[in-house]
Amino acid sequence: MAMIRLEGVSKWYTPQFQVLKDCTLSVAKGEVLVVCGPSGSGKSTLIKCINALEPFQAGSIVIDGAKLPDPKTNLPKLRSRIGMVFQHFELFPHLSITQNLCLAQEKVLRRGHEEAMAKAMMLLERVGLTAHAHKFPGQLSGGQQQRVAIARALAMDPIAMLFDEPTSALDPEMINEVLDVMVELAGEGMTMMVVTHEMGFARKVADRVVFMDGGEIIEDRPTEAFFGSPHSARAQTFLSKILAH
Amino acid sequence: MNYHWNWGIFWEMSPEGTGTYFDMLLAGLWWTLATSALAWIIAFSVGSVVGVLRTLRSGWVVMACNAYVELFRNIPILVQLFLWYFVLPEVLPAEMGRWLKTMPNAAFWTGSIGIGLFMSARVAEQVKAGLQALPRGQWMAGTALGLTTAQTYRYILLPTAFRIILPPLTSEMLNTVKNSSVALTIGLMELTAQTRAMQEFSFQVFEAFTAATILYLIVNAVVTLAMRWVEKMAAVPGYTTGH
Numbered sequence: 001m002a003m004i005r006l007e008g009v010s011k012w013y014t015p016q017f018q019v020l021k022d023c024t025l026s027v028a029k030g031e032v033l034v035v036c037g038p039s040g041s042g043k044s045t046l047i048k049c050i051n052a053l054e055p056f057q058a059g060s061i062v063i064d065g066a067k068l069p070d071p072k073t074n075l076p077k078l079r080s081r082i083g084m085v086f087q088h089f090e091l092f093p094h095l096s097i098t099q100n101l102c103l104a105q106e107k108v109l110r111r112g113h114e115e116a117m118a119k120a121m122m123l124l125e126r127v128g129l130t131a132h133a134h135k136f137p138g139q140l141s142g143g144q145q146q147r148v149a150i151a152r153a154l155a156m157d158p159i160a161m162l163f164d165e166p167t168s169a170l171d172p173e174m175i176n177e178v179l180d181v182m183v184e185l186a187g188e189g190m191t192m193m194v195v196t197h198e199m200g201f202a203r204k205v206a207d208r209v210v211f212m213d214g215g216e217i218i219e220d221r222p223t224e225a226f227f228g229s230p231h232s233a234r235a236q237t238f239l240s241k242i243l244a245h
Numbered sequence: 246m247n248y249h250w251n252w253g254i255f256w257e258m259s260p261e262g263t264g265t266y267f268d269m270l271l272a273g274l275w276w277t278l279a280t281s282a283l284a285w286i287i288a289f290s291v292g293s294v295v296g297v298l299r300t301l302r303s304g305w306v307v308m309a310c311n312a313y314v315e316l317f318r319n320i321p322i323l324v325q326l327f328l329w330y331f332v333l334p335e336v337l338p339a340e341m342g343r344w345l346k347t348m349p350n351a352a353f354w355t356g357s358i359g360i361g362l363f364m365s366a367r368v369a370e371q372v373k374a375g376l377q378a379l380p381r382g383q384w385m386a387g388t389a390l391g392l393t394t395a396q397t398y399r400y401i402l403l404p405t406a407f408r409i410i411l412p413p414l415t416s417e418m419l420n421t422v423k424n425s426s427v428a429l430t431i432g433l434m435e436l437t438a439q440t441r442a443m444q445e446f447s448f449q450v451f452e453a454f455t456a457a458t459i460l461y462l463i464v465n466a467v468v469t470l471a472m473r474w475v476e477k478m479a480a481v482p483g484y485t486t487g488h
Contacts, residue, residue, distance in 0.1 A: 053385050080391025090386035093484040094364035094404045102398055138483025156390065 002062075003028035003160055003191050009059035011042075011215075019045050020056060021215045027160070030189045034202040034223075043195040044087075047162045050193070051082045064159055080108045083153030083161040088169050089145040091137035095150055097124070098133050101155050109156065115150070116155070123151040127181050139151060143174025145200035150181055160191040167198055183217055197242060203227060211235045254449045255456065263412060266443050266453075273439030274460055280357050280425040280435060281351075281464075285418055285441050286365050287361025292368025297398060299369065300376045310369070317366035320358070328357045330431040356428030364421050371413050375406030415472040419465050 002051050010019040020042050022023050035043045048054040050061060052068055052075050061068040064164055066078045070147065092098050101120035105111045111119070124130050127147040130138075137145055146166055152160060160184040163182065167175045179201050186192055186205040202223060209226040211219040211234075218232045255267040263269070299310045319326070330352070334342035348354065379402055387397035407414075429438035440457040444450045 017341070048385075051389055053389060076388075076391045078391050079389050082389075084389040086382050086385075086386060088380065088382050090380070090382040092383070092401050092405075094408065094481045104392060106397055107400065108391040136482045136484060138481065138485075140483075154388070 001029065003029045003031075003064055004050060004193065005062045006046075006050070007062075007217075009046070009056050009061060011045060011049065011056040011058075012055065019139070022059070023215075023217050024059075024210075025210060025220055027191060027193055031207045032186045032190075032192045032205050033194065033208050033210060035193065035195045035210045035212060036202065036238070037218075038197070038199060041104055041212040042215040043118065043212050044164050047164055047193055047195055050162060050178045051079045051084055053079075053084075055157040067130045076108065080104065080156055081159050082148075083156060083158035085146070085149050085161065085163045085166045087165040089137070089142070089169075091145055091148055092191075094135050096134055097129070097140075100137065100148060101121060101152050104165040105155050119155050121150070122152055123154050125150075126154075127151045141169045141174060143177045144234055146170065146174075150178070150185075154185075160193070161185065163192065163196065165195050165197070177185050177198070193243055199227075199239075199243060202235050211238065213238070250451070251449055252452060254447050254452050257447075259318065259443070261442075262267075266447060267456075269439050269443055269455075270436065270456055270460065273434060273436035274464075276300065276433060276435040277425050278421070278464065280353060280360065280428055281422040283357035284361040284364060284425065285421045286464050287358060288364035288368050288417070288421060288450070289414075290364035291362065293372050295365065295369035296372025296376065298404070299373045301394075305486050314366045315386070316361050317362055318370070322363045322424055323430060325363055326338075326359045326427060330355045341485050352428060352431045352433035356425070356431060356433045358427065360424050364417060364424070367417055368414070371410045371417065372406065374409035376402055378409055379405055383423065408481070408484075411472065411476050411479065415469060418472065422461070422464055422468065445453065 006025050007022055009023040010017040010018065023042075023046055025033075035046065037043050041075035041090065045054055049068075049227050055069070063078060063082065066073050068078075082166075092103070095103065098117065098120050101123065102113065102116040105119060106113060121130065122131065124133055127150060127178055129144060129147055129151070130139060132148075133142060137148070139146065150166075166182070167178050170178065175198070179198060182192070182201070183195070183205050194201075194206070206223045209219070209221060209223050209234070210217055211226070211230070213234050219226060219230060219235050226235070227239075230239060255270075258264070259266045259269050261269065263272070280379050295310045295313055298306050299314075301307065334345040336342075337345065344350065383401055383405070384397060387401040388394075392400065425435055426437040428435055429441070434442070436457055440453045443453040447453070
Protein backbone atom coordinates (compact mmCIF):
# COMPACT_ATOMS: atom_id res chain seq x y z
CA MET A 1 0.00 0.00 0.00
CA ALA A 2 1.27 3.43 -0.85
CA MET A 3 2.23 5.58 2.10
CA ILE A 4 2.67 8.63 -0.11
CA ARG A 5 0.92 8.99 -3.43
CA LEU A 6 1.25 11.93 -5.82
CA GLU A 7 -1.23 12.14 -8.66
CA GLY A 8 -0.64 14.59 -11.51
CA VAL A 9 0.91 17.26 -9.29
CA SER A 10 1.57 20.50 -11.20
CA LYS A 11 2.81 23.81 -9.91
CA TRP A 12 3.20 27.08 -11.74
CA TYR A 13 3.78 30.70 -10.90
CA THR A 14 2.50 31.89 -14.26
CA PRO A 15 1.24 29.67 -17.09
CA GLN A 16 4.61 30.25 -18.80
CA PHE A 17 6.64 29.43 -15.71
CA GLN A 18 5.74 25.92 -14.66
CA VAL A 19 7.98 24.30 -12.04
CA LEU A 20 6.22 20.94 -11.73
CA LYS A 21 4.50 19.21 -14.61
CA ASP A 22 2.04 16.42 -13.95
CA CYS A 23 4.16 14.52 -11.43
CA THR A 24 2.85 11.12 -10.41
CA LEU A 25 4.64 8.73 -8.09
CA SER A 26 4.08 6.65 -5.02
CA VAL A 27 6.19 5.56 -2.09
CA ALA A 28 5.28 2.35 -0.28
CA LYS A 29 5.66 1.89 3.45
CA GLY A 30 9.27 1.15 4.26
CA GLU A 31 10.46 2.12 0.81
CA VAL A 32 13.45 4.40 0.19
CA LEU A 33 13.11 6.64 -2.82
CA VAL A 34 15.93 8.78 -4.15
CA VAL A 35 15.04 11.78 -6.28
CA CYS A 36 17.81 13.14 -8.46
CA GLY A 37 18.18 15.48 -11.39
CA PRO A 38 19.92 18.67 -12.48
CA SER A 39 19.51 21.76 -10.37
CA GLY A 40 16.31 23.63 -11.06
CA SER A 41 14.55 20.43 -12.07
CA GLY A 42 11.91 20.76 -9.34
CA LYS A 43 13.13 18.05 -6.93
CA SER A 44 13.11 20.22 -3.83
CA THR A 45 9.82 21.82 -4.78
CA LEU A 46 8.29 18.38 -5.26
CA ILE A 47 9.16 17.08 -1.82
CA LYS A 48 8.11 20.36 -0.20
CA CYS A 49 4.68 19.85 -1.76
CA ILE A 50 4.33 16.60 0.19
CA ASN A 51 4.20 18.33 3.59
CA ALA A 52 2.40 21.34 2.15
CA LEU A 53 5.33 23.72 2.54
CA GLU A 54 4.78 24.56 -1.12
CA PRO A 55 1.29 24.94 -2.56
CA PHE A 56 0.54 23.40 -5.94
CA GLN A 57 -2.05 24.29 -8.55
CA ALA A 58 -3.21 20.94 -9.89
CA GLY A 59 -3.22 17.29 -8.92
CA SER A 60 -3.45 15.69 -5.51
CA ILE A 61 -1.30 14.07 -2.84
CA VAL A 62 -2.40 11.46 -0.32
CA ILE A 63 -0.22 10.74 2.71
CA ASP A 64 -1.38 7.86 4.88
CA GLY A 65 -5.00 8.78 4.22
CA ALA A 66 -4.60 12.56 4.55
CA LYS A 67 -5.34 14.44 1.35
CA LEU A 68 -3.81 17.53 -0.22
CA PRO A 69 -5.23 19.89 -1.19
CA ASP A 70 -8.21 19.50 1.09
CA PRO A 71 -9.55 22.18 3.44
CA LYS A 72 -10.43 19.42 5.91
CA THR A 73 -6.81 18.30 6.25
CA ASN A 74 -5.21 19.58 9.45
CA LEU A 75 -1.91 20.78 8.01
CA PRO A 76 0.09 21.17 11.27
CA LYS A 77 -0.96 17.66 12.27
CA LEU A 78 -0.05 16.22 8.88
CA ARG A 79 3.34 17.97 8.94
CA SER A 80 4.08 16.76 12.45
CA ARG A 81 3.77 13.19 11.17
CA ILE A 82 6.30 13.70 8.36
CA GLY A 83 9.92 14.39 9.28
CA MET A 84 11.82 16.87 7.14
CA VAL A 85 15.55 17.51 6.89
CA PHE A 86 16.79 20.60 5.07
CA GLN A 87 19.88 21.40 3.07
CA HIS A 88 20.92 24.11 5.51
CA PHE A 89 19.93 22.16 8.66
CA GLU A 90 17.70 24.99 9.93
CA LEU A 91 18.31 24.28 13.59
CA PHE A 92 16.91 27.04 15.78
CA PRO A 93 20.01 29.07 16.66
CA HIS A 94 18.72 30.50 19.95
CA LEU A 95 17.81 27.11 21.41
CA SER A 96 20.19 24.52 22.83
CA ILE A 97 20.43 21.16 21.09
CA THR A 98 18.04 19.52 23.55
CA GLN A 99 15.63 22.46 23.31
CA ASN A 100 15.71 22.07 19.52
CA LEU A 101 14.67 18.45 19.98
CA CYS A 102 12.05 19.12 22.66
CA LEU A 103 10.24 22.20 21.31
CA ALA A 104 7.87 20.55 18.84
CA GLN A 105 7.45 17.43 21.00
CA GLU A 106 6.10 19.65 23.75
CA LYS A 107 4.22 22.27 21.71
CA VAL A 108 2.81 20.04 18.98
CA LEU A 109 2.60 16.54 20.45
CA ARG A 110 1.94 17.91 23.95
CA ARG A 111 4.47 15.60 25.53
CA GLY A 112 5.64 16.45 29.04
CA HIS A 113 9.14 17.89 29.40
CA GLU A 114 10.52 14.73 31.04
CA GLU A 115 9.22 12.51 28.28
CA ALA A 116 10.45 14.86 25.55
CA MET A 117 13.87 15.09 27.20
CA ALA A 118 14.16 11.30 27.48
CA LYS A 119 13.30 10.97 23.80
CA ALA A 120 15.78 13.71 22.89
CA MET A 121 18.62 12.09 24.80
CA MET A 122 17.82 8.70 23.31
CA LEU A 123 17.98 10.13 19.79
CA LEU A 124 21.13 12.14 20.49
CA GLU A 125 22.80 8.95 21.60
CA ARG A 126 21.67 7.30 18.43
CA VAL A 127 23.25 9.99 16.23
CA GLY A 128 26.33 10.01 18.49
CA LEU A 129 25.98 13.51 19.91
CA THR A 130 25.16 12.98 23.57
CA ALA A 131 28.22 14.98 24.58
CA HIS A 132 26.88 18.04 22.74
CA ALA A 133 23.38 18.02 24.24
CA HIS A 134 23.81 21.28 26.18
CA LYS A 135 25.50 23.19 23.33
CA PHE A 136 23.95 25.56 20.82
CA PRO A 137 23.76 24.93 17.06
CA GLY A 138 26.40 27.58 16.30
CA GLN A 139 28.91 25.59 18.32
CA LEU A 140 28.58 22.43 16.20
CA SER A 141 30.06 21.49 12.84
CA GLY A 142 27.82 21.20 9.80
CA GLY A 143 27.76 17.42 9.95
CA GLN A 144 26.87 17.47 13.63
CA GLN A 145 24.14 20.03 13.01
CA GLN A 146 22.61 17.90 10.30
CA ARG A 147 22.63 14.85 12.57
CA VAL A 148 20.83 16.95 15.21
CA ALA A 149 18.34 18.00 12.54
CA ILE A 150 17.67 14.36 11.72
CA ALA A 151 17.23 13.59 15.42
CA ARG A 152 14.86 16.56 15.74
CA ALA A 153 12.70 15.16 12.94
CA LEU A 154 12.78 11.64 14.41
CA ALA A 155 11.70 12.94 17.82
CA MET A 156 8.24 13.45 16.37
CA ASP A 157 7.95 9.69 15.59
CA PRO A 158 7.30 10.39 11.92
CA ILE A 159 5.63 7.90 9.58
CA ALA A 160 7.97 9.02 6.79
CA MET A 161 11.07 11.19 6.37
CA LEU A 162 11.77 13.73 3.63
CA PHE A 163 15.36 14.79 2.97
CA ASP A 164 16.04 17.86 0.85
CA GLU A 165 19.66 17.62 -0.27
CA PRO A 166 20.83 16.81 3.26
CA THR A 167 24.52 16.70 2.40
CA SER A 168 24.84 19.42 -0.25
CA ALA A 169 25.90 22.11 2.21
CA LEU A 170 28.45 19.94 3.99
CA ASP A 171 32.20 19.78 3.71
CA PRO A 172 33.22 16.48 2.08
CA GLU A 173 34.63 14.97 5.26
CA MET A 174 31.28 15.39 7.02
CA ILE A 175 29.07 13.87 4.37
CA ASN A 176 29.58 10.31 5.50
CA GLU A 177 28.62 10.84 9.12
CA VAL A 178 25.25 12.09 7.91
CA LEU A 179 24.83 9.39 5.28
CA ASP A 180 25.65 6.72 7.90
CA VAL A 181 22.72 7.88 9.99
CA MET A 182 20.46 7.81 6.95
CA VAL A 183 21.60 4.34 5.90
CA GLU A 184 20.89 3.08 9.40
CA LEU A 185 17.46 4.67 9.30
CA ALA A 186 16.69 3.03 5.97
CA GLY A 187 17.82 -0.29 7.40
CA GLU A 188 15.26 0.05 10.16
CA GLY A 189 12.47 0.27 7.63
CA MET A 190 11.80 4.01 7.69
CA THR A 191 9.86 5.28 4.67
CA MET A 192 12.18 7.82 3.07
CA MET A 193 12.18 10.19 0.16
CA VAL A 194 15.61 11.66 -0.42
CA VAL A 195 16.60 14.42 -2.83
CA THR A 196 20.33 13.96 -3.26
CA HIS A 197 23.27 13.84 -5.62
CA GLU A 198 24.94 11.11 -3.57
CA MET A 199 24.71 8.32 -6.09
CA GLY A 200 26.70 5.96 -3.86
CA PHE A 201 24.03 6.35 -1.22
CA ALA A 202 21.32 5.84 -3.83
CA ARG A 203 22.87 2.61 -5.03
CA LYS A 204 23.33 1.33 -1.54
CA VAL A 205 19.94 2.00 0.03
CA ALA A 206 17.40 3.23 -2.51
CA ASP A 207 14.69 0.88 -3.65
CA ARG A 208 13.81 3.17 -6.51
CA VAL A 209 15.33 6.17 -8.20
CA VAL A 210 13.27 8.99 -9.65
CA PHE A 211 14.98 11.21 -12.19
CA MET A 212 13.54 14.67 -12.76
CA ASP A 213 14.28 17.32 -15.33
CA GLY A 214 12.44 20.51 -16.21
CA GLY A 215 9.76 19.86 -13.58
CA GLU A 216 8.89 16.45 -14.99
CA ILE A 217 9.48 12.94 -13.72
CA ILE A 218 11.48 11.45 -16.57
CA GLU A 219 12.28 8.09 -15.02
CA ASP A 220 10.97 6.18 -12.02
CA ARG A 221 12.63 2.79 -11.84
CA PRO A 222 14.18 0.27 -9.46
CA THR A 223 17.69 1.34 -8.45
CA GLU A 224 19.54 -1.46 -10.25
CA ALA A 225 17.69 -0.84 -13.48
CA PHE A 226 18.22 2.91 -13.27
CA PHE A 227 21.97 2.71 -12.82
CA GLY A 228 22.31 -0.27 -15.15
CA SER A 229 20.59 1.21 -18.14
CA PRO A 230 18.80 4.50 -17.80
CA HIS A 231 16.27 4.75 -20.59
CA SER A 232 16.27 8.43 -21.20
CA ALA A 233 19.04 10.35 -22.86
CA ARG A 234 18.68 13.09 -20.25
CA ALA A 235 19.27 10.69 -17.36
CA GLN A 236 22.26 9.25 -19.15
CA THR A 237 23.77 12.67 -19.67
CA PHE A 238 23.09 13.59 -16.04
CA LEU A 239 24.70 10.39 -14.73
CA SER A 240 27.70 10.71 -17.00
CA LYS A 241 28.24 14.24 -15.69
CA ILE A 242 28.04 13.50 -12.00
CA LEU A 243 29.81 10.15 -12.15
CA ALA A 244 32.64 11.40 -14.36
CA HIS A 245 35.13 11.82 -11.51
CA MET B 246 28.34 89.29 27.53
CA ASN B 247 27.20 90.54 30.84
CA TYR B 248 25.85 87.32 32.31
CA HIS B 249 25.50 86.83 36.01
CA TRP B 250 26.38 83.20 36.76
CA ASN B 251 24.64 81.66 39.72
CA TRP B 252 25.03 77.94 40.18
CA GLY B 253 23.33 78.15 43.53
CA ILE B 254 20.04 78.97 41.77
CA PHE B 255 18.93 75.34 41.93
CA TRP B 256 18.60 75.52 45.70
CA GLU B 257 16.57 78.71 45.70
CA MET B 258 12.81 78.55 46.05
CA SER B 259 10.89 78.81 42.80
CA PRO B 260 8.00 81.27 42.59
CA GLU B 261 5.68 78.33 41.97
CA GLY B 262 5.81 77.61 45.67
CA THR B 263 6.31 73.90 45.26
CA GLY B 264 9.95 73.83 46.33
CA THR B 265 13.32 74.75 44.87
CA TYR B 266 14.15 75.12 41.19
CA PHE B 267 15.81 71.73 41.45
CA ASP B 268 12.53 70.23 42.64
CA MET B 269 10.92 71.81 39.61
CA LEU B 270 13.36 70.12 37.28
CA LEU B 271 12.89 66.80 39.09
CA ALA B 272 9.14 67.07 38.67
CA GLY B 273 9.78 67.62 34.97
CA LEU B 274 12.13 64.67 34.87
CA TRP B 275 9.45 62.51 36.42
CA TRP B 276 6.98 63.39 33.64
CA THR B 277 9.67 62.82 31.05
CA LEU B 278 10.29 59.34 32.45
CA ALA B 279 6.59 58.50 32.75
CA THR B 280 5.83 59.75 29.23
CA SER B 281 8.83 57.96 27.72
CA ALA B 282 8.01 54.71 29.51
CA LEU B 283 4.35 54.65 28.49
CA ALA B 284 5.19 55.79 24.95
CA TRP B 285 7.79 53.03 24.64
CA ILE B 286 5.39 50.37 25.91
CA ILE B 287 2.88 51.48 23.27
CA ALA B 288 5.56 51.77 20.57
CA PHE B 289 7.01 48.36 21.33
CA SER B 290 3.75 46.44 21.56
CA VAL B 291 1.91 48.09 18.68
CA GLY B 292 5.09 48.14 16.58
CA SER B 293 5.75 44.45 17.19
CA VAL B 294 2.24 43.43 16.20
CA VAL B 295 2.24 45.62 13.08
CA GLY B 296 5.77 44.45 12.18
CA VAL B 297 4.76 40.79 12.44
CA LEU B 298 1.55 41.31 10.47
CA ARG B 299 3.55 42.91 7.66
CA THR B 300 5.46 39.66 7.16
CA LEU B 301 2.35 37.46 6.88
CA ARG B 302 1.22 36.19 3.52
CA SER B 303 -2.10 37.97 3.48
CA GLY B 304 -2.37 40.76 0.96
CA TRP B 305 -4.87 43.05 2.64
CA VAL B 306 -3.36 42.70 6.14
CA VAL B 307 0.06 43.66 4.79
CA MET B 308 -1.43 46.55 2.88
CA ALA B 309 -3.33 47.88 5.89
CA CYS B 310 -0.21 47.66 8.07
CA ASN B 311 1.97 49.31 5.44
CA ALA B 312 -0.55 52.15 5.30
CA TYR B 313 -0.38 52.44 9.10
CA VAL B 314 3.41 52.70 9.05
CA GLU B 315 3.49 55.24 6.23
CA LEU B 316 0.84 57.36 7.91
CA PHE B 317 2.54 57.52 11.31
CA ARG B 318 6.10 57.92 10.17
CA ASN B 319 5.52 60.48 7.44
CA ILE B 320 3.68 63.10 9.48
CA PRO B 321 5.87 65.24 11.76
CA ILE B 322 5.52 64.25 15.39
CA LEU B 323 4.60 67.83 16.29
CA VAL B 324 1.68 67.80 13.86
CA GLN B 325 0.57 64.41 15.18
CA LEU B 326 0.47 65.68 18.76
CA PHE B 327 -1.51 68.75 17.69
CA LEU B 328 -3.94 66.52 15.81
CA TRP B 329 -4.48 64.28 18.83
CA TYR B 330 -4.66 67.11 21.33
CA PHE B 331 -6.38 70.00 19.58
CA VAL B 332 -8.19 68.51 16.58
CA LEU B 333 -9.46 65.13 17.76
CA PRO B 334 -11.67 66.48 20.61
CA GLU B 335 -13.33 68.83 18.11
CA VAL B 336 -14.18 66.21 15.50
CA LEU B 337 -15.52 63.70 18.02
CA PRO B 338 -19.14 63.83 19.19
CA ALA B 339 -19.49 66.72 21.67
CA GLU B 340 -19.81 64.48 24.71
CA MET B 341 -16.63 62.53 24.00
CA GLY B 342 -14.73 65.67 23.05
CA ARG B 343 -15.62 67.24 26.37
CA TRP B 344 -14.53 64.12 28.22
CA LEU B 345 -11.15 64.21 26.42
CA LYS B 346 -10.61 67.89 27.17
CA THR B 347 -11.44 67.64 30.86
CA MET B 348 -9.59 64.38 31.48
CA PRO B 349 -7.02 64.73 34.30
CA ASN B 350 -3.44 64.76 32.98
CA ALA B 351 -4.77 64.97 29.43
CA ALA B 352 -1.42 66.23 28.10
CA PHE B 353 0.37 63.24 29.59
CA TRP B 354 -2.02 60.65 28.14
CA THR B 355 -2.23 62.34 24.75
CA GLY B 356 1.51 62.91 24.62
CA SER B 357 2.36 59.32 25.55
CA ILE B 358 -0.10 57.82 23.11
CA GLY B 359 0.85 60.23 20.32
CA ILE B 360 4.57 59.71 20.73
CA GLY B 361 4.01 55.96 21.25
CA LEU B 362 2.11 55.61 17.98
CA PHE B 363 4.65 57.73 16.10
CA MET B 364 7.46 55.51 17.41
CA SER B 365 5.46 52.33 16.79
CA ALA B 366 5.76 52.88 13.04
CA ARG B 367 9.53 52.90 13.42
CA VAL B 368 9.51 49.81 15.66
CA ALA B 369 7.27 48.04 13.12
CA GLU B 370 9.85 48.79 10.45
CA GLN B 371 12.65 47.32 12.60
CA VAL B 372 10.65 44.21 13.53
CA LYS B 373 9.79 43.58 9.90
CA ALA B 374 13.44 43.99 8.90
CA GLY B 375 14.52 41.59 11.65
CA LEU B 376 12.04 38.95 10.56
CA GLN B 377 12.99 39.33 6.91
CA ALA B 378 16.66 38.95 7.79
CA LEU B 379 15.99 35.36 8.86
CA PRO B 380 16.44 32.62 6.28
CA ARG B 381 13.10 31.35 4.95
CA GLY B 382 14.22 27.89 5.99
CA GLN B 383 13.63 28.81 9.63
CA TRP B 384 9.97 29.35 8.92
CA MET B 385 9.89 26.11 6.94
CA ALA B 386 11.61 24.14 9.69
CA GLY B 387 9.14 25.31 12.32
CA THR B 388 6.19 24.73 10.04
CA ALA B 389 7.47 21.31 8.96
CA LEU B 390 7.57 20.23 12.62
CA GLY B 391 3.85 20.93 12.87
CA LEU B 392 4.04 24.25 14.68
CA THR B 393 1.26 26.66 13.78
CA THR B 394 2.12 30.03 12.28
CA ALA B 395 1.62 31.69 15.67
CA GLN B 396 3.86 29.13 17.39
CA THR B 397 6.52 29.46 14.72
CA TYR B 398 6.64 33.22 15.30
CA ARG B 399 6.47 32.91 19.06
CA TYR B 400 9.11 30.24 19.60
CA ILE B 401 11.39 30.50 16.57
CA LEU B 402 11.23 33.62 14.44
CA LEU B 403 10.65 36.39 16.98
CA PRO B 404 13.31 35.33 19.53
CA THR B 405 15.92 35.41 16.78
CA ALA B 406 14.57 38.52 15.06
CA PHE B 407 14.52 40.53 18.30
CA ARG B 408 18.11 39.54 19.01
CA ILE B 409 19.10 40.86 15.59
CA ILE B 410 17.32 44.19 16.05
CA LEU B 411 18.33 44.89 19.66
CA PRO B 412 20.88 47.58 18.70
CA PRO B 413 18.46 49.58 16.48
CA LEU B 414 15.72 49.11 19.09
CA THR B 415 18.03 50.75 21.63
CA SER B 416 18.24 53.77 19.32
CA GLU B 417 14.45 53.87 19.09
CA MET B 418 14.20 53.84 22.89
CA LEU B 419 16.61 56.78 23.07
CA ASN B 420 14.57 58.56 20.40
CA THR B 421 11.43 58.00 22.44
CA VAL B 422 12.99 59.70 25.47
CA LYS B 423 14.15 62.62 23.35
CA ASN B 424 10.82 62.93 21.55
CA SER B 425 8.99 63.15 24.87
CA SER B 426 10.16 66.77 24.97
CA VAL B 427 7.82 67.57 22.07
CA ALA B 428 4.92 67.04 24.47
CA LEU B 429 5.71 70.43 25.99
CA THR B 430 3.88 71.93 23.01
CA ILE B 431 0.60 70.48 24.28
CA GLY B 432 1.30 71.71 27.77
CA LEU B 433 2.96 68.73 29.44
CA MET B 434 5.34 70.05 32.12
CA GLU B 435 8.10 67.60 31.38
CA LEU B 436 11.81 68.28 31.76
CA THR B 437 12.25 70.67 28.83
CA ALA B 438 9.10 72.60 29.75
CA GLN B 439 10.22 72.94 33.38
CA THR B 440 13.64 74.05 32.23
CA ARG B 441 12.08 76.82 30.16
CA ALA B 442 9.90 77.78 33.11
CA MET B 443 12.95 77.97 35.32
CA GLN B 444 14.71 80.14 32.77
CA GLU B 445 11.76 82.49 32.56
CA PHE B 446 11.41 82.84 36.31
CA SER B 447 15.11 83.10 37.17
CA PHE B 448 16.77 84.36 33.96
CA GLN B 449 19.51 81.75 34.60
CA VAL B 450 19.22 80.24 31.11
CA PHE B 451 22.65 78.58 31.02
CA GLU B 452 22.32 76.91 34.41
CA ALA B 453 18.83 75.66 33.61
CA PHE B 454 19.73 74.15 30.27
CA THR B 455 23.00 72.72 31.55
CA ALA B 456 21.01 70.87 34.17
CA ALA B 457 18.48 69.65 31.60
CA THR B 458 21.26 68.49 29.29
CA ILE B 459 22.90 66.53 32.08
CA LEU B 460 19.63 64.96 33.17
CA TYR B 461 18.80 63.84 29.60
CA LEU B 462 22.31 62.44 29.22
CA ILE B 463 21.96 60.47 32.46
CA VAL B 464 18.57 59.04 31.49
CA ASN B 465 19.82 57.92 28.10
CA ALA B 466 23.07 56.59 29.52
CA VAL B 467 21.00 54.39 31.83
CA VAL B 468 18.87 53.23 28.89
CA THR B 469 21.99 52.44 26.85
CA LEU B 470 23.64 50.53 29.68
CA ALA B 471 20.46 48.60 30.43
CA MET B 472 20.12 47.61 26.80
CA ARG B 473 23.76 46.50 26.66
CA TRP B 474 23.00 44.28 29.60
CA VAL B 475 19.92 42.90 27.82
CA GLU B 476 22.07 42.22 24.74
CA LYS B 477 24.57 40.36 26.86
CA MET B 478 21.84 38.32 28.55
CA ALA B 479 20.24 37.47 25.21
CA ALA B 480 23.49 36.51 23.49
CA VAL B 481 23.52 32.92 22.23
CA PRO B 482 26.77 30.94 22.34
CA GLY B 483 28.15 30.38 18.86
CA TYR B 484 25.52 32.59 17.20
CA THR B 485 26.55 35.94 15.83
CA THR B 486 23.76 38.12 14.54
CA GLY B 487 26.05 40.13 12.34
CA HIS B 488 26.60 37.49 9.67
